[in-house]
Amino acid sequence: MATTDEWRRQHQRYKEDVKRRGKPFYPYAMFHDTVMSLVVVSVIIGLAAVWYYTSGEDPKTCGSGDSCLLGPRYSEPADPATTNFVPRPDWYFYFLFYLLRIFKWPDSVILGTVGIPTVMLIIAFALPFLDRRMERRLTRRPVAIVAAILVVISMGELTYKGAIAKEALASEVVQAVPSWAQRQGFANNAEAVAGAKIFASSGCTACHTYLGTGSSNQGAPDLSAEATRGKSKQQLMAYIRDPSQFGNNIMPKFGFSDQQLSQLAAFLLASKGPK
Ligand code: HEC
Structure with a gap:
């Protein structure tokens, strides 16, 4: 531990150093800062100019017409209705x-x-x-x-x-359907397989896990063994049609048709947990 004396000595020495070798803030430090700021701003302006003049209006011309060295000028328009966007x-x-x-x-x-x-x-x-x-x-x-x-x-x-x-993309989740069908033993149940495909491509796995696929978010349960929870087909269809009726305000209303709901319910009722 340094003693108070030692701190005093250090401080004294620092003051003397400043007197002997120090430079005043104005103009030296001011000049430094000004030059450095100009350099930084010029680099940013330069990069912006390179980005602008190497990219064209149309992102499709990147690589052919425009080099798009620092990225395209515009990318695909945002789709507010997407359910399978991977942030x-x-x-x-x-x-x-x-x-x-x-x-x-x-x-x-x-x-x-x-x-x-x-x-x-x-x-x-x-x-x-x-x-x-x-x-x-x-x-x-x-x-x-x-x-x-x-x-x-x-x-x-x-x-x-x-x-x-x-992040599992919807298209990648769909590829897992055959292995789900095999592990759960519903490969011969066409309605359940159709439901599994809807389940895999509708974004359900953004909240629910199923046989290790997907991520569990917002407290959504694993659905690998949903059939063992004792819900009937009608109950499952009603639940998925409008989860808010069952006190679930997290899961969205997907707007499925009756046929799709029936297929989803068949899929869930064929999910008894892996053998
Ligand atoms: C935004 C997140 C989210 C998405 C997306 C989502 N769910 Fe859910 N789901 C939940 C939550 C949270 C619960 C649990 C609510 C509770 O326990 O009160 C739940 C519960 C369920 C249940 C009832 C489970 C039980 O307790 O028996 C089923 C069935 C279900 N979801 C099916 C689906 C299907 C099918 C899809 C896709 C079409 C889907 N979920 C998409 C969040 C989600």
């Missing part, structure tokens, strides 16, 4: 994004999304008050260095995992 964060949020996969809804998700990042921020803020030694050499600060390396490694690992983590 992905920007790359610098991949580590947080991956934390969400590690922590499962609903028990520990608050810990993963709010708890851990907040604790890390508080530690970062508190650090100058905790570590008040004057030591700056890296070799004399093993705890701080090891902690910093561990943080960088774990964030790198999480970022990498977040980058390669695959």
Whole structure:
């Protein structure tokens, strides 16, 4: 621990240093900052110009007519009615994004999304008050260095995992239908297979898991063994037609036809859990 005396001496030395070798803020630091700001703004303007002049109005001409070096000018128009859009964060949020996969809804998700990042921020803020030694050499600060390396490694690992983590696209979920049919033993039940396809392509797996496919969100149950819950076909159809009638205000009304509802119910009634 440094003593008060030592701090005084250090402060004294600092003042003398400033007098001997220091430069006034104006104009030196002002000049530095101005030049650097101009450089940064020019780079941004330059990139914007490159993006604009290498891209055309039509994204389809990318690669043939326009090089689209920094991306196309416009991409596909947004579709507000989509149910199978797969949201992905920007790359610098991949580590947080991956934390969400590690922590499962609903028990520990608050810990993963709010708890851990907040604790890390508080530690970062508190650090100058905790570590008040004057030591700056890296070799004399093993705890701080090891902690910093561990943080960088774990964030790198999480970022990498977040980058390669695959969200099941609706088209990929549909490919799982034959294996579901086989494992549940409903391959010969055409109505159930049709229902499975609707289930796989309608976005149900955004909330429900089924034989390990999909992600469980907002407290939606696994539906692999829905048939064992004792609901009749009529009950299941009524439930899916309008979940809000059964106190479920999370699951959307999908607007299925009676035939589709019947197929979905047949699929769920053929889901007795894998053998
Ligand atoms: C936005 C999330 C979400 C989507 C999408 C969703 N569900 Fe649900 N679903 C839920 C939640 C949450 C519950 C549980 C509600 C409860 O327990 O009160 C539920 C419950 C159910 C149940 C009743 C389970 C039981 O307790 O017996 C069935 C059946 C069901 N969903 C089928 C479907 C089908 C079929 C689809 C696709 C057409 C679908 N869900 C899409 C959130 C969703």
